[in-house]
Amino acid sequence: MKRVLFGTALLFLITTNLIAQQFAIEGTITDRFTNHPLAFANIQVMNTSLGTSSNSDGKYLLRLEKGSYKIVASYIGYKSDTISLSVNMNLPINFKLIPTSINLDEITVLPKENPANAIIKRAILAKNYRNEKLISYKFNAYTKGIIKSTKDISSNSNSIGIGLGVKDTAELKITGILENESIGYFQKPNNYKEEIIAQKQSANFPSSINMLTGGRIIQNFYSDDIQFFGRELVSPIAENALEYYYYFIKDTLAIDNRNIFQIQFEPDYKSNPGFIGNLFITDSTFNLIKLDVNLNDAANPGGIFSRVNIIQQYLPYANSIYMPIDYRLFVIGNILGMAKFAFDIESVLYDYKINPKIDDNYFDMVVLKILPEAGKMDSSYWQNNQKIPNSLEEIEAYKRIDSVEAIPKTFADNFSWLSNYTWLSDNFSTVGTLNFYNFNKVEGHTLNGGIYYYDLLAKRLSSAIDFSYSFSDQKFKSSISASYLLGKYRTTEISFSAFNNLSVLFGESDEYGKLLSTLTSLLIHNDFRNYFYSNGFNFNITGAVFPILDLGIGFSNQTDKNSFVNTEFSFFRKDKFYEPNKLILEGKTVTFLTNFKLDFRKYIEDGFYRRRTAQGKSFFTIDGEAEFSNKSILTSTLDFQIYKLNLYVNLNSFKSTKYILEAKAFYSSDAIPYQFMEALPGNVSLLGKDFTFRTVNIFSTLGDRVFTLTSQYQFNDEIFKMLRIPFLENARLKLDAHFNIAWLSILDKTKKLNTISFQNSFPQFIEPLYEIGFGIGHQLIPLKLEFAWRLNHRNENGFVIGINSFAF
Template sequence: MKTVYKYFISLVILQLFSAGFLFPQVFSLKGTIASAKSGEALSFANVRVLETTTGTAANIEGVFELKLQKGNYKIIASFIGYKSDTIKIALNRNMNINIKLSPVELKLKEITVLPKKNRAIKIIRKAIERKNEREKLIKDYSFSAYTKGLIKTTRDITTGDNSINLDIGKMDTAQLKISGLLENQSRGYFLKPKFYKEEIIARKQSANFPPTINVLTGGRVIQNFYTDDIQFFGRELSSPISSNALNFYYFNLEDSLAMDNQKVYQIYFEPDDKTDAGFYGKIFITDKSYDLIKLDINLNSAANPGGFFSKVNIYQQFLPFANNIYMPIDYRLFVEGNFFGLIKFGFELNSIMQDYNINSGIAEDYFDMVILKVLPDADKKDSTFWNNIQTIPNTDNEMNAYKRIDSLESIPRTFADNFSFFAFRNSIDDNWSMSGPLSFYSFNPVEGHGVNFSVFYNDKTEKRLSFNNDLSYGFNDKKFKWNFASRYLFGEYRTVKTSVNVFDNLKILFQDSDEYNSLTSTLTALFGHYDFRNYYYSKGFSLNISGEVFPILELGIGYSNSTDKIAVVNSEFSIFNRRKKFAVNQPIFNSTIRTATFNWQIDFRNFIEDGYFRRRISQGKSSVIFSGDFTFSDKKLLSSGLDFNINQFNINSNINSFRSTSFQINMNFVNSNKSIPFQMMNALPGNIQSVGKDFTFRTLKYSEVVSDRVAAMGFQYNFNDEFFKLLQVPFLKDKQILLSIHFNAALTDISTDTYLLNKNLFLKSPVEFHKPFYEIGFGVGQMMFPLKLEFTWKLNHFGKNNFVFGINSFVF
């Protein structure tokens, strides 16, 4: 890969001479492992250095490499079904060896097979007992891991800081090729009951990937099949030696093999009910000790979300370490899929684990909320470092992919290369971007036809400074509008945020409760002569600073100064329904409001420190986030137009339930004091006709209920496809039909002071829920389609929209 060094020649020379002192001299022992009988490469064969914790595994081509200091070693190569081979090596230079393993035919005594006796059941029962014994022996452990990830597509890809971009269009039928590579070296630590932490010591990736994507380590993604805690795609699955395995899987003893002079049972398994999500494939268990030493398994179709994946294969091996405790020594994940025939893709993950220290006495205070930390110099490790650690040798395809990608990335990309007619934003270069064609035009009844242009800046190198400048002009209100917003991040992990916003533009009324995108209102206005939004003019600025005070607590303060003015309908243009009229735009309270704001958030989730940012992660666990803010306005102290204060408190939770089901509860409480201007009141999130959004009131119209005192709750239970599986309905149980149930409730009130201030602004009598309002409904969808059909009923406060049918989709 192309590297630019900014060092003086003298420093380079000094580094060259000092490299031998920084790293002891290490030699490479490289070779291949193949069958002595057929000559076929033995993919993923084990290679160990006797009397040490050092080892590796061959790649898919049977090629291995050990990095060792000068000395005499005994190297043992093994593969199930073959006789292990031990080789003595006097290592004083780089060496290449070829190892041929001879197949072993296990001679078994003649046995009588009794009818209705499944010999595999006894073996699995013993393996479960052995697993439980192993669990009792382990208190803590640490290990080193090297991980290599391969992204495969039919076309070359580009990436952002945390995303992968791939052009789609016509049917994708080409062959997969390697289009991205990730490599990292890490160290993992575990302490009972469930403390875990991992550090990335070094990482590198192909030129089309940013370092922030490279956080997939062996410890994070590995599924240890010695545990009962196996998860794929957010769904808990049973291991073939889990506590409930005998009640969930069918087992069949296929063969008896040998390795290291001991018998090994090869057992095939699959779910008893093929509509249950789980695994199928082969596991290998030793005779007498009943240790699981290898598995080669696949995800079944019931566990395949949406049927997008044509292959999900897991390959894992285990070897004994201290006290004969078997630990994972590698983990291979092979994934292939096709998204609606438009995107063929593949993903490979290859990890090798070694240098286990078991029960060394890791202290509990070593663990904190950081579950993965990228060390500061991880991206600075040079070839000297990588030449001295155990890795998986690159195949010819991988080496060619590195060269091809680096060559492509070295070609400067022009604006024309990045441009798309169907984008909301187009990149100019690594730091700058601008509006895309889909955002150039907008329409609403206040501005009429509008043209928009925005420029965005995001510092790709330091990832601290970002800003954007939005310009627009309405041809009917004849007003030029603009908005400048900037943000700068402080701290090692950019946990302190400062922002400045200066504006003179048209704002959406009650935007905080608006769940729709900007294109939706343009389309409804142009084609339906209907705009569900209301607007007002606002001019001013705001300043904010927020940051982490403790790992679970974030605090912030802010100041805002805005002059708000009423907006009116200036255009009746519509392509259809021209006889209709747009509704009167909701008037607001014309005033200059200056406020001070104090906000806070408590978040107990652990986080990843990826080298730049501290990112919260749920790890598939239940989570609750508390947040709130206090807004203060005072005529004397702040020279504001009104005296008032607003308190807001929020609870957002995600709770795991049985199997892959979960439920979310969002609560919002608002309380105000004195007179609140209309534009700062709270609107219950409603919906436009025949459309719905999660955690909105489906039977209420958009901004139908506004108030300054609110207690609202949204509840949603996601059964996914478990409900129909439990019912065992023949036609539906394997169709991956998704079911969700939603329930919403609210109490609202308009204080006397607020009502008197705004009484001439209400276009109709305000709706208040002095007694709780309730609605309930359900949604049905299919995993492959990004929408669901929703049916919702009011339970009280009957009137209009007592029953509502809607389509819920992110596209609106």
């Protein structure tokens, strides 16, 4: 059906942005006979690459410059409607589509072959042909994200949180909105870059949240690289799809005179993570033009989502290459029944340029760039550039959230009993309840205070002042630090700190929090740490000299003194005594240091910072440090050099599994003070931490020449799913295995220098220590049970059972 409309005599004029000279064409797409809105119907501007699609209420919004156009509205199962119009003002235009009939052609099917499989085979061939023709492309995208929860979202520049403890029956409401416009570029084989040219969000969101949307979250099902929640999933038209999914023809529909096969599918085995839903494939050409799918239960991480629905549509562009024109993601979840939430992400992709010439130099280390002016667009810009109309609920949510955020927050609004910091504003905090008090065998009861400033002077300056008073050693301690960031993206840091405090001996190897030692001291009369007094200052400069290389220099001056056990206080086990505090080598140490870091990951430029991103791919980093102490030039107590080298590898394996390795080398050229030595990362009693030696007691083994390799293979639940073990395959368990190596020695000169500290005990691993083990836990519980064995040196801790958690 065709109608010719001329808006000059029929419609009223609405004020528009005269600079952009774009006019709004908007309305509703419905079924002509039932008036039922057609959700996600397509709108195309003929002979251009422009278009949009309707929202879930059938409403659409199209922006066009002054001129004459033909606009086509289409929907699977309906005849398309084409309108010719002259645009020189805003025009309300509704489409009423007529259901279409079907004319079936014959499909050749081999004996005993599922007819749906024949269609999928042809669709895979069509996909491959399409991908061969597609060399590069450019597109524009408009994205809107809606967050829903039962309680208002709280946030600052560092975090976002939702309320807990709400019943399932509580009603969800819009508590956050974000919108952005972006331009994306792609070139074979795998070059991709995106620029966000405009962004806004409701007042309770930091602008950085817009980095999570747009083309970075959009999955293109014409690609075999489909990922959700860190897990690779098989596309329904992937090369191996017929071996993974079961298909059947559910219906045959039509657009105009073209038949469309509706094919329903699901994984062959329920334990296989993947998609369930419907594909819509054209007859004769076998192009995928739409999918409406959900993640199955096996792909649902921890079972926290009750719905993960993806809808995507495709239209042909130059050379009959089908490209995605939208992407809809609808998610509903509930974390352990305590935090009910939902989020919707809707993207419209338009203005495609197929196989344009793109300079290879354009694809650099930046994969996402937020332009400096992106967050400065005013309301008139969004009024004239919005591509998805706001619903009444969204309009009201914007008003409600902005009005709530305009109310000054009180101390009670920011206070939490379970926080390390209490935020007084977005840039200012003080010590929180979890940091206000601590206890150890040297200081006894200690009260802590602090004043912290963040992101001052255009997010360049941060500073901190910490102070405390301890009642057993009767000392007041303090430290002050500040850092300033230089460069357009703040890639160079100048930092300074001055301190007079109690330090943890071998603190670099300590993976546990201060709260744990406080609890073990007060409850079981056991402080597993040792301490020494230290005062002095540090000065450092680090910066990016190349996109992949950071270099730094620094200077340190510190004087260390011994500390002693000053209390035997504990609530229980009062008959016990704390272990004597380890003695160190007292004196002044003045050092000059240099460091480097190699990181080949690409990065995001968010307008302020460069943030590294692996994009779900394997990667590695290398960093090192050289520290020089000299008696004559630096007036240090000793002459020595210390060299450190670290390697980190994150290697993706099959499905969602990955292998992570950390290798560290520590080398001293001469005798060094006891407190400068390197301790193996061990553990406390039955507790454990990732990338530590589970069979080594914390701080028990140290050296001045050390090599460690700690590695972990994270199987997640893939092994249980592959073996299809009843109950276990759907139990959402997480399995990992670890393998560690340690080689450690001590120079005779270091032994002699630190005789009092060692007390004639020099534990070493001249023959490397080998340790192996595994852990098992649940995806939603931050605990896992671990089992570890020494493969040699089995004279102690040959076999250990422990509990691992980041909460310790």
